[in-house]
Amino acid sequence: MTGEKIIQTIAAFIHQILGAAGLSGIIFIIDPVLCAVAMFGFISLFVMFLVWMERKVSAHMQSRIGPNRVGIFGLLQTVADAVKLTIKEDVKPIHRDVIPYTIAPILAFVATFAGMVVIPFDKGIVVQDLNIGLLYIIAITSFTVIAILSAGWSSNNKFALLGGFRSAAQIVSYEVPLVLSLVPIIMTTGTLRLGGIVDYQAGHRWFIFSQQAIAFFIFITAATAEANRAPFDIPEAESELIGGFHTEYSGVKFAMFFLGEYIAVIVSSAVAVTVFLGGWLPLPFLGFLHLPGFVWFMAKLVFVIYLIMAFRWTFPRLRVDQLMDFGWKVLIPIAILNVLATGFVILLLEGGV
């Protein structure tokens, strides 16, 4: 039974129940709400797993053990942390700018969470396979810069403000190579639909095994910078800015920033898996296993997230000017060259001109 069949069976079952209850008129409301709830539950659990995984990965990279007290292998440690964060006192600075201060964590969470809408976990398992999916993700996840900037501004704290400004400079700079690294894929496949890009890779090679491997590395680098993670974590550089833009946040609001950061990692890794690593397709030499597509997808997703975690625990933090140099003088020229080269190859192969 494929993943698509399972989802269709569940959907039919729910529709049948609603029809029996005489609620078939509001199915168009119930369906998105159910999708959102299911996605939120999945994402929350996955983020908890990722926090645990990050702590374990960093621990073993430094010959430590990591969390091992709460639950088996310390798996419940993040649950305990989440409970602690939610019941914590919400300390607010007196001279804050109330409206942006309140909206910022919500926006930071929602902007990245909305990106999950178009991620295809398997053939057919996708909340809404938009025909402009890639553009939608790039556009909606860019909202985090507004959240971070308003958080920094409204906290009435100079460290938070510095963090917000740094974040604005960084995210705006790295948005360019991020988009430019995806342009050759769109040129080759001729579609912005994420499902369509995976279908193209089913017929051809995965993009990471082709010339677009360069684009993959540019994308991963820019995505790490977009998610404000080390080595590009200058907006919250602990040793320089205390906590950066979330210095003045505590309790649930801090938890939402934290959640937003991890969801940004998940979304950008999911895009990398879908666009470059063949999404739900099985590994070329392991196709005989007949595992469901979402198992392959999750395995690749965890691998790419491991890469991003390894970046964090291996590389030292960049200085601000080095960060800008790296973005504008290395990533963008390489990405533009890649776009030109891809266009040239397409022209040659199709015999255009």
Place this chain on the structure above:
Amino acid sequence: MGAIFQYFKNILVGFWNLILGLSVTTKYFLSMKTNTQQYPEEKLPLPARSRSMIKLIYDGDKDQFNCVACMMCAKACPNSCIKLEGVRDAGGKRRMTTFKLDFSTCIFCGYCVEACGFDALTFVSEEYENSVYKRGSLLQDEQAMKWVRPAHLAPKPEEPAKVETSAPAAAGA
């Protein structure tokens, strides 16, 4: 042309260095080797001479403490935290009757152990969890500080010094 070549060379070298760094951390991650000692379950064996706790040596064979209440330790103590009393027994030998050491003021300087000429006070290494729930528990008497020296820690009898007879002659020659 050379500048462009240098530009791409820098990028490739930097990329290779990043991969080298990642390989190191990934190697450590996959090896799963840990150096952590999980304290309450695994206790660290301290060196035999570590100054963890002061104990009164009890001689099991003679069924008495080695202490003769000579008061040298109490005099050596910079904080005056040692109080002891002794009596002269039937054979005319001095014996310690009460010994009190207030660990709330003791700084573990070791002067008392150095001053002791009768092998009666010593530092032990195996007992290092010295925290207590009540301040009064820090005032320990001779029963609390009683410690029988295990056989493997017994002091080795010193070799008698050799009387060198021919050495001065050899040196003279």
